[in-house]
Amino acid sequence: MYDIIGYCEAETVSEATALLAQNPNLRLIAGGTDVLIKMHGGQIEAVELLSLRKIKSLAEIRKAEDGTVVIGAMATFTKVFNDPILREVIPILTEAAISMGGPQIRNIATIGGNVCNGATSADSASSLFALNAQLKLVSQQSERLVPIREFYLGPGRVALKPGEILTEIHISPADYQGFGGQYIKFAMREAMDIATLAVSVVCKLHGKTFEEVRIGLGVAGPTPLRCLEAEVYAPGKDVSVESVAEIGKLAVNSAKARTSWRASKDYREHLVEELVQRALKTAIVNAGGEQLV
Amino acid sequence: MFKRIAFSVNGKAFNFEVDIRESLLEMLRNRLGYTGTKKGCGVGECGACSVLIDGVPFDSCIYLAVWADGKEITTIEGVASKSGELSEVQKAFVDEGAVQCGFCTPGLVLTTTALAGSGKEYTQDELKRELSGHLCRCTGYQSILKAAEKSLEGHICTCVDSPHYKQQHERNEG
Numbered sequence: 001m002y003d004i005i006g007y008c009e010a011e012t013v014s015e016a017t018a019l020l021a022q023n024p025n026l027r028l029i030a031g032g033t034d035v036l037i038k039m040h041g042g043q044i045e046a047v048e049l050l051s052l053r054k055i056k057s058l059a060e061i062r063k064a065e066d067g068t069v070v071i072g073a074m075a076t077f078t079k080v081f082n083d084p085i086l087r088e089v090i091p092i093l094t095e096a097a098i099s100m101g102g103p104q105i106r107n108i109a110t111i112g113g114n115v116c117n118g119a120t121s122a123d124s125a126s127s128l129f130a131l132n133a134q135l136k137l138v139s140q141q142s143e144r145l146v147p148i149r150e151f152y153l154g155p156g157r158v159a160l161k162p163g164e165i166l167t168e169i170h171i172s173p174a175d176y177q178g179f180g181g182q183y184i185k186f187a188m189r190e191a192m193d194i195a196t197l198a199v200s201v202v203c204k205l206h207g208k209t210f211e212e213v214r215i216g217l218g219v220a221g222p223t224p225l226r227c228l229e230a231e232v233y234a235p236g237k238d239v240s241v242e243s244v245a246e247i248g249k250l251a252v253n254s255a256k257a258r259t260s261w262r263a264s265k266d267y268r269e270h271l272v273e274e275l276v277q278r279a280l281k282t283a284i285v286n287a288g289g290e291q292l293v
Numbered sequence: 294m295f296k297r298i299a300f301s302v303n304g305k306a307f308n309f310e311v312d313i314r315e316s317l318l319e320m321l322r323n324r325l326g327y328t329g330t331k332k333g334c335g336v337g338e339c340g341a342c343s344v345l346i347d348g349v350p351f352d353s354c355i356y357l358a359v360w361a362d363g364k365e366i367t368t369i370e371g372v373a374s375k376s377g378e379l380s381e382v383q384k385a386f387v388d389e390g391a392v393q394c395g396f397c398t399p400g401l402v403l404t405t406t407a408l409a410g411s412g413k414e415y416t417q418d419e420l421k422r423e424l425s426g427h428l429c430r431c432t433g434y435q436s437i438l439k440a441a442e443k444s445l446e447g448h449i450c451t452c453v454d455s456p457h458y459k460q461q462h463e464r465n466e467g
Contacts (some may be wrong), residue, residue: 007313009360036316036355038337049313053360103404104343104352130311183311191425192338 002039006048010021010055013167019050021140024162026050030074030113033105042276050068058167065277067173073112077101080111080124082087090171092181092200096127099185102192112166118223119157123129124201125152125224127183129216132175136168137161145170152223178285179204179212180278186271188285195219197271200281203234205289210234213247213280220272221256227276229253241292248277298362302327303371312356318342318353320361321368329369329399333428340427343400344368350404352424369399372406381424382444384408391440401427405441407423417442 008026011018020026029035029049038044052058061083069089071080080086080097087094098292100106100114100123114122115135123193125148133148140163148169151159158165187193198218204211213234215227230250237243257268284293294312300390311320321327321344328431333341337352344353345367365420372380379387382405393400399426408415408423414422420441442449 001312001313001319002316002357004314005294007296007357032355033337033358036357040336040355051357051360084412098422101337102340103423104340104350104426105337107349108356157401191422192428 002036003042003044003045004039005049007051007238008049009053012139012190013055013058013165016050016052016055016165017138017140017163020163020165020216023048028052028116028165030116031076031109034113034117048286052165058161059110062283063089066178068170068177069265071111071169071171072150072239073110073115073168075115077109077124078103079095081106090131090176091124092130092182092183092202093124094119094133095183096123096185096198096200096203099123099183099187099195111169114150115169116158116160116166118152118154118156119150120155120221120223121194121198121219122193122224123185123195123198125271126198126216127181128171129224129226130168130181130200130235131171131200131216132214134170134172136170137164138167149226152199155222165219173227176202178287180223180283180285180289181281182286184275184279194262197268197275199275199279201283202275203280203283203287205239205284205287208239208289210237210243210273215247215251215276217255217272219257219262219284220254220268221258225254226258227251227254229274239289239292244277244284246278247280248273251276296362297357298359300361300364300366302366303368311361313359314359315358316354316364317344317351317356317358317361321353321366326443327368327370331396331399333396338428339397339402341397341401343403343427345407346401348407348410349452350400350407352426367403367406369393369402380406381441383411383448385440385443386437389440389443391432391436393429397427397429401429401437401441405444406443408441412448414448415445418449420445434447 005117027047058072060072079099081094114124134145179202185195186197200216203213218224229245252269255272257265259265294313295425297310299308320331331341335354337355342349346364438442
């Protein structure tokens with residue numbers, strides 16, 4: 001038995017925000033693969049749950065007229081992986097989705113829950129960071145769009161205000177059109193594992209030079225993060241082994257890796273330098289550039 | 294706190310009040326006696342408690358009983374025919390000797406049943422991936438994979454549709 005003292009469910013977003021406004025103690029539950037595990041471990045107790053599982057509209061994935069990709073917060077990882085739109089325009093997110101957990105977990109775990117759980121190891125996070133995702137947060141009174149980089153405040157802490165629900169993840173066309181990307185999850189096993197390091201890179205080329213490079217890292221610090229120093233360096237540089245190596249080196253400066261039982265700080269920094277280069281080399285090819293040898 | 298839900302298990306309809314604290318696993322085992330659904334880790338890692346909900350595999354230990362409202366659930370007890378004849382998937386597991394202690398077997402048979410029923414084609418890598426949510430501590434998985442391949446005969450393809458597999462494949466080759 002889970003330590004649940006109250007349970008209610010909403011069928012629409014407005015119903016959910018109304019319930020949440022009435023009772024700020026309600027804890028939102030989506031797929032439950034984080035919330036129930038925390039209850040099992042005794043990290044959270046005597047919980048009043050508000051289930052979002054019956055809000056069907058929140059599970060949709062679509063492309064808006066202006067090209068913005070809109071992912072409903074309740075879309076499961078299985079749905080994200082199999083979605084034809086996402087596979088075509090942002091495969092770094094579908095690859096991240098398939099790397100998470102195992103099939104039964106992916107069938108229920110949601111991308112919104114993954115983000116709101118606030119873990120640096122969230123498998124969707126490095127790609128969403130690299131894609132400049134915006135999060136739509138809705139409360140009874142207001143609605144706002146928050147860049148994902150401002151959403152993660154610390155380990156397990158996110159910028160949801162009391163009464164707010166994450167309803168959609170937006171990725172604007174300017175952030176994916178013309179880009180090539182690559183996602184690498186480095187873990188001890190091919191499935192059912194938490195990343196030692198996750199790297200997501202997108203790049204856009206202008207002839208033989210970089211126009212834009214964006215690098216998202218997971219498990220390289222207390223929250224997912226971007227490698228801004230490397231990203232500022234890249235534009236205008238020739239696409240070459242040397243510039244890619246420099247980007248890898250600069251990426252380490254943004255990492256705030258620490259030693260944990262999974263890996264040491266030094267090893268993680270080594271992984272950042274190496275995997276950023278590998279991911280970028282593939283991203284270059286995916287962006288229409290020539291393969292670097 | 295209790296909540297009334299209506300659902301079916303292996304085609305049999307139920308309608309009663311469940312405790313909101315109960316997991317689907319607890320409801321199936323303790324209340325309804327479907328003890329073929331095993332409790333392993335309790336946190337969705339081992340897959341022993343897997344059941345099919347509307348034909349899709351889920352870990353029943355981290356699925357609240359109240360969520361079963363309106364769902365069709367299949368447990369291992371519902372896989373063989375009523376007369377006791379084993380399903381093709383079960384036969385394949387027997388033929389390949391894919392069972393040792395048997396604790397992971399209900400979950401693996403159910404997931405394989407879902408794959409066989411999907412009508413989709415799977416590569417061997419995809420098949421491994423689809424079974425990766427089940428831990429077996431006895432067999433070393435070879436006989437399980439053989440049984441799954443046998444169950445999906447004619448639906449194993451060599452196409453590689455996802456860059457993830459290309460990456461994995463290249464890594465294995467290299």
